[in-house]
Amino acid sequence: MHSSSLPVRQGVFCVAIAATAWGTGGAVAAELNDVGGMGPISVSFWRFLTGLGLLLAAHLVRRSRRPEMAPALRTTFAANPRRTVITGCGLAVYQTAYFASVQQAGLTVATMVTLGSGPVLVAVGARFTLGERTGAAGNTAMASGVVGLMLLTIGADGTTGSAPLLGIGCALLSAVGYAGVTLLGRSSGRGDAGGGFESTLTGFAVGTVCLLPMALLEGLLPDLERPVRTVGLIVYLGAVPTAVAYTLFFVGLGVVRATTASVVALVEPLTAAVIGVLAFGERLDATVLTGTALLLFAVLFLAVDEWNGRAASRGTPAPGADHAERARGPAMQAED
Structure with missing residues (x-):
């Protein structure tokens, strides 16, 4: 089955779930720094190594059960090979x-x-x-997401680091790496005959x-004063916000436009905000709540716009049971 056969709504859902899982990664990494004394590079390395091991195990299981898939x-x-190397380096950089x-x-x-x-x-x-055109609706939704993030920045009680300009430069470098991986994944997904999992691995x-x-x-090795907790956090970091x-x-990138996926992925800071409130006692004022609402608007609006755009491209009116049923045959032929 081609990756393009995945319904668009499920593709958006996949991206949203991925972003939600990413939102937990920062808290886990911070805990690893406290519990295991690990720096940012070593946290990234162990995250990648653990995720790689889990992905490899899943690949071997898939090969044994359904080798054709x-x-x-x-x-x-x-x-x-060039795509694989660029993707891997981009993941590591960002x-x-x-x-x-x-x-x-x-x-x-930074966030x-x-x-x-x-x-x-x-x-x-x-x-x-x-060659993707977002149109007025997509540009409005994207602007809403960016404004929401700006409001979150203004309203949050974050502390400034020792070298903010250098940190902002690193954040922009991270964004460049993320954008490159997103665009490459979308471009590859268009013609990917089911090898997305293996490409990730x-x-x-x-x-x-x-x-x-x-x-x-x-400094590669973590402190093991609390080995069970440290290993558990590393396994979680490699499994949920990484491999899965x-x-x-x-x-999701196989069926969702790159721009849409990038804004849906803004669910990540929403997840981080919820964790901050529930786990660390952070307070959300009116500015932060407004920014959160704008982010949610951007995600929901783009998801609906994506679905309506695909329906229109097939010559099918946006969701209606009778029209959808009559157009089902021609639409499937057009997809093939």
């Missing part, structure tokens, strides 16, 4: 640059600069590399290799 990793890499930004500029500034500039960079890149292998030398310089989340994200 699980291309060999060698075949996947050979099909487009994850590590984000953690470095948090260290230099503070959590709030808002990275996620606020990401959709803009994706929209510009998608226009020139993929090979990308993480490259990213792990890229991070290893820097992690060795920073990135697989869902790249699956």
Whole structure:
């Protein structure tokens, strides 16, 4: 089955679930720093290594049960080695640059600069590399998301790091890496015959290799004063916000426009905000709540706009049972 056969609504749902999982990663990484004394590069390395191991185990299971649905990793890499290397390096860059930004500029500034500039960079890149046109509705929704992030920045009680300008530069570098991976994943997803999972796996292998030398310089091994908690946090970080989340994200990119995916992924800071309130006792004032509402508007509006746009491109009126049923046959032929 082609990845393009996935319904658009399910693709949006995959991206949203991935972003929700990502939203938990910052809290886990911060806890690893406190419990295990791990720096940003070593956290990224262990996240990649654990995620890679879980993805590899899942791949072997898929190969044993349904080999026709699980291309060999060698075949996947050979099909487009440059794409694999760029994806892996991009993943490593934007994850590590984000953690470095948090260290230099503070959590709030780093998160808002990275996620606020990401959709803009994706929209510009998608226009020139993929020929995607967002239109007035898409531009309005994207602007709403960016304004929402700005309001969150103004209203949050984050602290400024020791080198804010350097941190902002790292955040922009992280956004560039994220935009590149998003655009490449979308472009590859258009013609991907079901190898998205394997492409994710090979990308993480490259990213792990890229991070290893820097992690060795920073200090690779965590403190094991509380080994069970430390190992548990590493496993969670590698499983949920890494292996599961990135697989869902790249699956969703096969059917969702890159710009839409980038704004739907803004669910991540919403998740982080909820964790901050429930776990760390942070307060949300009116400005933060307004920003949150604007982010939710952007996500929901773009999801509906994506669905309506696909329905219109098939010559089918937006959701109506009778029309959808009559158009089902021609629409499936057009997709094939």
